[in-house]
Structures are given as structure tokens and as C-alpha cells.
Amino acid sequence: MGARERIWTAALIVIGDEILSGRTQDRNIAQIASWLNVQGIRLREVRVVADDSDAIGEAVNALRARNDYLFTTGGIGPTHDDITVDAIAMALGVGVEVHPAARAMLAGYYETRGGLTEARLRMARVPAGADLIENRMSGAPGIRLGNIFIMAGVPHITAGMLEALTGTLEGGAPLLSAQIGCWVAESEIADLLSEAERSHDGCQIGSYPFFREGRVGANFVVRSTSQAGLDACMADLKAALEKAGWPTIAGGI
Amino acid sequence: MGARERIWTAALIVIGDEILSGRTQDRNIAQIASWLNVQGIRLREVRVVADDSDAIGEAVNALRARNDYLFTTGGIGPTHDDITVDAIAMALGVGVEVHPAARAMLAGYYETRGGLTEARLRMARVPAGADLIENRMSGAPGIRLGNIFIMAGVPHITAGMLEALTGTLEGGAPLLSAQIGCWVAESEIADLLSEAERSHDGCQIGSYPFFREGRVGANFVVRSTSQAGLDACMADLKAALEKAGWPTIAGGI
Numbered sequence: 001m002g003a004r005e006r007i008w009t010a011a012l013i014v015i016g017d018e019i020l021s022g023r024t025q026d027r028n029i030a031q032i033a034s035w036l037n038v039q040g041i042r043l044r045e046v047r048v049v050a051d052d053s054d055a056i057g058e059a060v061n062a063l064r065a066r067n068d069y070l071f072t073t074g075g076i077g078p079t080h081d082d083i084t085v086d087a088i089a090m091a092l093g094v095g096v097e098v099h100p101a102a103r104a105m106l107a108g109y110y111e112t113r114g115g116l117t118e119a120r121l122r123m124a125r126v127p128a129g130a131d132l133i134e135n136r137m138s139g140a141p142g143i144r145l146g147n148i149f150i151m152a153g154v155p156h157i158t159a160g161m162l163e164a165l166t167g168t169l170e171g172g173a174p175l176l177s178a179q180i181g182c183w184v185a186e187s188e189i190a191d192l193l194s195e196a197e198r199s200h201d202g203c204q205i206g207s208y209p210f211f212r213e214g215r216v217g218a219n220f221v222v223r224s225t226s227q228a229g230l231d232a233c234m235a236d237l238k239a240a241l242e243k244a245g246w247p248t249i250a251g252g253i
Numbered sequence: 254m255g256a257r258e259r260i261w262t263a264a265l266i267v268i269g270d271e272i273l274s275g276r277t278q279d280r281n282i283a284q285i286a287s288w289l290n291v292q293g294i295r296l297r298e299v300r301v302v303a304d305d306s307d308a309i310g311e312a313v314n315a316l317r318a319r320n321d322y323l324f325t326t327g328g329i330g331p332t333h334d335d336i337t338v339d340a341i342a343m344a345l346g347v348g349v350e351v352h353p354a355a356r357a358m359l360a361g362y363y364e365t366r367g368g369l370t371e372a373r374l375r376m377a378r379v380p381a382g383a384d385l386i387e388n389r390m391s392g393a394p395g396i397r398l399g400n401i402f403i404m405a406g407v408p409h410i411t412a413g414m415l416e417a418l419t420g421t422l423e424g425g426a427p428l429l430s431a432q433i434g435c436w437v438a439e440s441e442i443a444d445l446l447s448e449a450e451r452s453h454d455g456c457q458i459g460s461y462p463f464f465r466e467g468r469v470g471a472n473f474v475v476r477s478t479s480q481a482g483l484d485a486c487m488a489d490l491k492a493a494l495e496k497a498g499w500p501t502i503a504g505g506i
Contacts, residue, residue: 021430046300050297187363187370211407
């Protein structure tokens with residue numbers, strides 16, 4: 001397999017009772033997935049786990065070995081329910097230390113905000129040997145250790161950390177996609193979809209039905225790392241749908 | 254441990270390339286989590302996996318054994334990317350059969366919609382021995398096999414299937430929660446939170462910071478299966494916050 005075909009993968013662990021209780025609607029899965037696509041990395045699997053050291057550790061050890069990158073979100077704040085750093089250090093069998101640069105950043109950030117208390121200093125703790133990920137939004141940095149990226153749970157802070165990482169990770173060809181929509185029940189054109197996918201190596205077609213304005217419809221997404229392959233598959237799919245009597249809407253409905 | 258203290262758990266597997274690519278924002282985790290709370294069942298873990306038979310099978314076998322219930326969403330439609338039934342049957346080592354009642358439902362539903370084609374009949378296929386979960390929204394039913402509940406991915410159809418299951422699953426005491434908000438940096442009051450949690454057995458306190466209207470704040474959620482325990486913990490937390498000079502807002506900000 002040539003270097004161009006190597007597929008780089010990532011896993012994500014979303015840490016937090018607030019997601020599992022339904023209190024908070026997760027936004028990081030979609031946000032990180034979209035960002036990874038642009039970096040040429042595929043999000044292959046996600047786990048959502050509780051604020052529980054064993055659950056975090058099990059997920060970390062299961063996923064870090066079988067993916068190029070592992071991201072985590074949540075549990076790196078200053079309160080008692082923020083246990084991500086300790087849980088990951090334990091899973092890796094390393095200690096926890098105060099990172100001098102993180103301490104300096106927090107000291108600067110809190111200089112005019114009441115000073116660096118013991119609770120705030122918790123946010124400078126990292127698994128031994130870790131580097132920091134810049135956080136321009138608030139004082140506490142993210143953490144990188146080997147292929148593990150430990151990030152905030154609050155989506156706009158996560159976004160800032162992703163921005164700091166943009167272009168720094170090795171990836172492959174970005175996964176491209178294009179969408180087309182049709183006011184058709186997907187069961188009407190299932191054969192046509194699977195035929196279009198079969199005829200175009202390296203393309204996947206996803207079919208996403210909906211019910212809107214009292215009518216059924218579906219959007220079809222073609223994904224490929226090759227722009228030419230994607231364009232050809234999309235052109236065939238469009239032609240096949242229209243030949244079958246279903247007008248298509250570019251970009252989806 | 255008495256029957257009242259038994260904690261019933263569930264896991265959820267969200268199946269679909271559209272979630273992992275970032276195209277679709279998942280809504281089923283929060284929806285199912287909230288519904289489970291009312292049934293007295295805790296959502297303990299979630300995995301998001303691709304439309305890939307091995308990935309689905311691995312997750313099913315890992316999670317069904319260690320939870321009372323396992324839910325899946327996605328991949329039960331009529332198109333080529335809908336492989337959930339086959340993947341689960343393979344993971345369980347059972348065959349796939351057309352369920353007679355599902356076939357009858359689909360025949361009725363499609364009678365005035367173009368008839369029961371081969372693609373539509375795919376939606377009547379179930380792992381051998383399975384029962385159906387009613388779907389009042391569209392023709393295709395969900396599927397129950399032992400402790401596994403196979404449901405639609407489109408959130409309003411999932412909602413209809415949950416409604417059909419309401420009250421039919423054995424659970425424990427529902428997990429209750431209450432929320433309070435404060436315009437405070439959570440790092441200011443970290444000790445006070447952890448002290449309030451320590452003083453109230455069976456209560457967990459979650460701290461969820463935010464940045465809004467140019468100010469930092471946090472909401473604090475107390476969770477317990479005991480209303481009295483929850484009320485006492487919340488009262489202590491409120492008193493402690495106000496004593497420290499932070500006015501609280503009932504229900505959160």
C-alpha cells in the first residue's frame with residue numbers, strides 16, 4: 001500500500017456524567033469529527049464514559065493502541081469531578097506532576113482574577129512527561145502525551161485547542177464529501193444507490209432519510225479521498241436518480 | 254444490598270458513518286439518556302461505531318454482557334448501508350429471518366405507497382427469535398432480542414419507539430436531579446463543592462462552567478435517587494455558596 005493510501009485514524013473519549021445523564025447535548029463529537037476530516041484523519045470510534053477512573057482508564061487503553069491518535073474531552077477543570085488527568089496517568093502507569101509552563105500560564109491568567117489557589121493549580125497537573133496544548137480562551141491548557149490529546153469539555157474552549165493543533169498532526173488525504181437530495185422514500189431507490197456505490201471503488205454512499213413538510217425525502221452523501229472519484233460517482237448517482245424519475249437537489253435538502 | 258439499591262444500567266451503541274464524519278449531530282444519546290432516567294435505568298456507557306459489521310459486533314458483545322440493557326440506534330433502514338440487523342445476528346451467532354408480523358406491518362404501510370418491494374422487505378428482517386418494537390411514525394418496527402433493543406437512527410422515530418417501550422422495562426429508583434446556578438468561576442468554590450458532596454452520601458455534584466454575557470459562571474447539578482437526600486444536599490450547597498458571597502439562581506443560569 002502506498003503512502004497516499006494509508007488511512008490515519010483517531011478515537012475520541014467524551015468524559016462526563018452530564019452527557020450520560022442527558023443534561024448536556026454533546027457537541028464535541030461533530031466538532032472534532034469535522035476538524036479531523038480536514039486534517040486527513042478519520043474519526044473511527046467514540047466512547048462516552050462517566051466521571052469514573054476505571055471507565056476512563058479502560059477506554060484509554062483500549063483505544064490508544066489501535067488508533068493513530070486518541071482525543072479526550074472533559075474533566076480537566078478545577079473541581080472534584082475533574083479526574084481525567086489522574087485517570088489517564090493511572091491507565092498509563094505514570095505519575096502526575098505540575099507542569100511548570102502550565103503553572104506560569106495559570107499564574108498569569110489569575111493574577112488579576114484573585115490569584116492562583118490550590119483548586120486552580122489542579123489545572124496545571126499533567127501526566128508525567130506531557131506537553132501542553134495552547135488555550136487562548138481561558139487559563140487552563142490542554143495536554144498532549146504521546147498520541148493522546150486531553151482537551152476541555154466546553155465546546156468553544158475545545159475549539160480553541162483544536163485551532164492550536166491545526167496543521168500539526170500527520171494525516172493522509174482529507175476525506176471529501178458531497179451531498180445531493182431527493183424527495184423520494186429511500187426504499188424506492190435502494191438498488192440504484194448500492195449499484196452506484198459498487199461501480200465506484202473508494203466511494204461510500206450514505207443514505208439519510210427524513211420526513212419534512214409532510215413528505216418523505218432523503219439526502220445522499222458520497223465520500224471519497226479522490227475528488228475525481230467523488231465527482232464521477234456523484235454524476236452517475238444524479239443521472240440514475242433522474243432517469244428513475246426523481247429530480248435531485250444539489251447540496252441536499 | 255436490598256432490591257431498592259440495585260442500580261439498573263444500560264449501554265447505547267450509536268451506529269453510523271454520518272455521526273463519525275461530523276455530518277450529523279447526534280441527538281439520540283441525550284434523548285435516550287433522559288428517557289432511561291425516568292425508567293430508573295442509568296446510561297452507563299455509549300459507543301459510536303461506523304457502518305462496519307466487525308465494529309458493531311465487537312461493541313455489541315462487549316456491552317450486552319455487562320449491562321442490563323443494550324440499545325442501538327441507526328442502520329435499520331432499507332438501503333445498502335443499513336447493516337445493523339446482519340451485524341448483530343452475526344455477533345450473536347444466530348441467523349436472520351423475515352419476521353411475519355413485521356412483513357404484515359410493512360405490507361399494510363406500503364399498500365398505498367407503491368407496494369412491498371425487496372428493498373422494503375429488508376426492514377422486516379430480524380435476528381432469529383427476535384420480537385418487534387412498535388413504530389407508529391413509519392412502517393419499519395424496532396427489534397428486541399433478549400436485552401438488546403435495536404432502534405431507528407432518525408430521532409423522532411427513535412422517540413416513537415421509546416414511547417412504545419415506556420414502562421415495560423424493569424428499573425430501579427429514577428435518578429433525580431436539581432440544578433442551581435451562580436455567576437462564579439468554579440475554581441473559586443471548588444472546595445465548597447467537594448465538601449458538600451462528601452457530606453451527603455448517595456449524592457453526586459457536577460460542576461458545569463460557562464462563559465456568557467462576558468462573564469464566567471457555573472451551574473451545579475446534584476443527582477441522587479433520594480428526593481430527601483437531594484433536597485438536603487442542595488440546601489447545604491446553596492447555603493455554603495451564599496455564605497461565601499455568591500448569590501445563587503434556582504434552576505440554573
